[in-house]
Amino acid sequence: MSPDLIRLIWQSTLDTLYMVVVAAGFGTIGGMALGIFLATSRKGELLAAPAANLLLGLIVNATRSTPFIILVVAIIPFTRLVAGTSIGTSAAIVPLTVAAIPFIARLIEAAIREVDQGLVEAARAMGASPLQIVRKVLVPEALPGIALAITLAVVSLIGYSAIVGVVGGGGLGDLGIRYGYQRFMPEVMAAVVLVLILLVQGVQTFGDRLALKLNKRLRHA
Amino acid sequence: MSRPGASPIPIAMNAIIHPFPPPAEAGTAPREAVVTFAGVEKTFRPRQDAPAVAALQGIDLSVMRGSILGVIGRSGAGKSTLIRLVNGLERPSAGRVTVDGTDITGLSERQLRAVRRRTGMIFQHFNLLSSRTVFDNIALPFEIAGTARAEIARRVDPLIELVGLGDKRNRYPAELSGGQKQRVGIARALATQPTILLSDEATSALDPETTRSILELLATVNRELGLTILLITHELAVVRSVATDVAVMDQGRIVEEGTALSVFSRPRHATTRSFLAGEGGWSLPAFLDGKLLAEPRPGAQAVMRIVFYGPHATDPVLSQLAREHLLDINIISGAVETIGGKPFGTLLVSLPGDARTLRETSAFLGARGLDTEVIGYVP
Numbered sequence: 001m002s003p004d005l006i007r008l009i010w011q012s013t014l015d016t017l018y019m020v021v022v023a024a025g026f027g028t029i030g031g032m033a034l035g036i037f038l039a040t041s042r043k044g045e046l047l048a049a050p051a052a053n054l055l056l057g058l059i060v061n062a063t064r065s066t067p068f069i070i071l072v073v074a075i076i077p078f079t080r081l082v083a084g085t086s087i088g089t090s091a092a093i094v095p096l097t098v099a100a101i102p103f104i105a106r107l108i109e110a111a112i113r114e115v116d117q118g119l120v121e122a123a124r125a126m127g128a129s130p131l132q133i134v135r136k137v138l139v140p141e142a143l144p145g146i147a148l149a150i151t152l153a154v155v156s157l158i159g160y161s162a163i164v165g166v167v168g169g170g171g172l173g174d175l176g177i178r179y180g181y182q183r184f185m186p187e188v189m190a191a192v193v194l195v196l197i198l199l200v201q202g203v204q205t206f207g208d209r210l211a212l213k214l215n216k217r218l219r220h221a
Numbered sequence: 222m223s224r225p226g227a228s229p230i231p232i233a234m235n236a237i238i239h240p241f242p243p244p245a246e247a248g249t250a251p252r253e254a255v256v257t258f259a260g261v262e263k264t265f266r267p268r269q270d271a272p273a274v275a276a277l278q279g280i281d282l283s284v285m286r287g288s289i290l291g292v293i294g295r296s297g298a299g300k301s302t303l304i305r306l307v308n309g310l311e312r313p314s315a316g317r318v319t320v321d322g323t324d325i326t327g328l329s330e331r332q333l334r335a336v337r338r339r340t341g342m343i344f345q346h347f348n349l350l351s352s353r354t355v356f357d358n359i360a361l362p363f364e365i366a367g368t369a370r371a372e373i374a375r376r377v378d379p380l381i382e383l384v385g386l387g388d389k390r391n392r393y394p395a396e397l398s399g400g401q402k403q404r405v406g407i408a409r410a411l412a413t414q415p416t417i418l419l420s421d422e423a424t425s426a427l428d429p430e431t432t433r434s435i436l437e438l439l440a441t442v443n444r445e446l447g448l449t450i451l452l453i454t455h456e457l458a459v460v461r462s463v464a465t466d467v468a469v470m471d472q473g474r475i476v477e478e479g480t481a482l483s484v485f486s487r488p489r490h491a492t493t494r495s496f497l498a499g500e501g502g503w504s505l506p507a508f509l510d511g512k513l514l515a516e517p518r519p520g521a522q523a524v525m526r527i528v529f530y531g532p533h534a535t536d537p538v539l540s541q542l543a544r545e546h547l548l549d550i551n552i553i554s555g556a557v558e559t560i561g562g563k564p565f566g567t568l569l570v571s572l573p574g575d576a577r578t579l580r581e582t583s584a585f586l587g588a589r590g591l592d593t594e595v596i597g598y599v600p
Contacts, residue, residue, distance in 0.1 A: 124337070
């Protein structure tokens with residue numbers, strides 16, 4: 001493989017990492033807030049707001065059921081508004097984030113709903129406010145699940161990032177399509193797939209270890 | 222592992238910083254209610270279209286300062302609802318609940334939080350945060366109350382010592398036994414110097430020995446710190462070993478209440494009796510079960526239950542009775558317990574079933590402060 005190609009693969013890897021890391025970062029911030037709200041706002045719950053819960057739930061479902069390639073195209077005006085352009089690696093972060101937020105939110109919602117209600121009751125009995133319960137009980141107790149949720153989201157984002165090539169997002173997936181497929185360079189395709197596998201493996205291993213470390217329910221002195 | 226039952230309270234208890242102000246002089250102060258239920262009702266609606274279910278009906282009950290009130294009832298009797306009314310986790314449908322002079326019935330959620338900070342609660346499943354160490358679990362109520370970091374550090378350690386977990390300070394709950402977890406729960410509940418401790422089946426998930434050590438700890442906390450305790454349980458042994466006062470619940474009502482001694486020595490309601498049914502002196506041995514006749518028959522033996530307590534509990538009254546009346550008394554079963562630190566016993570005996578013997582026996586024992594009851598006859 002020529003040095004040019006290697007440089008190209010390296011650059012694409014950096015592009016992919018850039019898109020995934022930034023989208024996962026914004027996605028986590030947004031998904032965390034949304035997930036906490038979804039997990040605590042049904043009728044009779046801590047931050048009960050059933051109407052808002054229903055509405056946000058519908059939006060989340062709608063976003064999650066839209067195929068990502070359609071989402072990318074459909075929100076181009078929004079992307080232009082946020083990023084100033086609809087083309088390029090930075091612009092690609094916008095649809096990635098938009099897709100990541102509801103995905104992460106649902107996973108975090110599930111992780112928070114797993115927290116024993118007895119702990120919420122204990123905190124209420126101590127005189128904790130709803131926000132204190134969220135901050136001091138629900139989030140810390142759900143942290144292992146949240147770590148796994150974000151890991152899953154990052155892995156998914158690595159996959160999604162291949163699709164944003166259609167709006168000039170760049171990255172490994174785009175490289176694989178343009179060089180590996182359209183220019184019949186199977187060695188590029190193989191290299192791209194290999195790098196992606198390594199990335200996903202690395203992320204998953206790191207996430208699993210982190211979740212294990214955060215999980216104090218297991219006896220590991 | 223150190224046996225938790227061996228020494229529930231570290232010997233150095235008096236040497237540590239007392240987490241509480243000293244209790245008011247016991248015995249001299251007039252009995253004063255810390256918690257009062259007045260005409261409390263609670264109905265639930267399982268679904269919107271379903272009929273309302275009454276969980277509590279006509280509850281009038283007081284928890285006196287410095288006492289341990291044990292509420293005993295089967296599951297579904299309404300105990301959990303009752304205890305949750307005290308810190309406003311449940312709100313009554315009617316009636317009033319007063320805590321330390323404050324009527325909490327009409328309080329907003331925000332105002333209730335202030336009340337809750339003055340009550341401590343322990344739970345059947347401990348409800349400790351798995352992500353926090355022993356120290357940090359006990360620190361939680363301080364954090365919620367907005368106590369400064371330095372102050373928290375100063376106040377948590379004496380509590381850890383108080384419950385005898387000095388060597389577990391930085392352990393996580395998953396590394397503790399059930400009894401140790403409940404000790405953390407108790408330390409956490411005591412953190413903010415509550416006026417009352419609510420115990421929600423706190424020993425129901427523990428084995429008998431650990432149960433005993435936790436109850437000893439509660440009794441010590443009650444005695445040394447003067448802390449009032451309201452505990453609910455379905456286990457007779459729990460109430461009998463620590464409660465000074467007892468309320469028996471059945472189907473949302475309090476069917477019997479009084480001092481532990483009076484309730485257990487003279488149980489009136491069928492529910493109370495059914496709780497006692499498994500106890501020696503209350504239950505019939507297998508060879509008699511189902512064979513008792515309600516009416517006397519010539520030549521039949523009477524089966525009599527004798528309840529003795531107070532100053533006469535240890536007198537040799539049966540042998541006096543046998544000597545003075547030349548009676549053949551056959552002991553069927555019996556048990557001696559202490560309730561509230563006083564000896565208390567029940568005996569099942571059989572004796573000649575003629576009316577005169579029974580009358581004289583009752584009179585003889587009654588004169589010595591013992592209660593008698595003929596529960597049937599055997600041919």
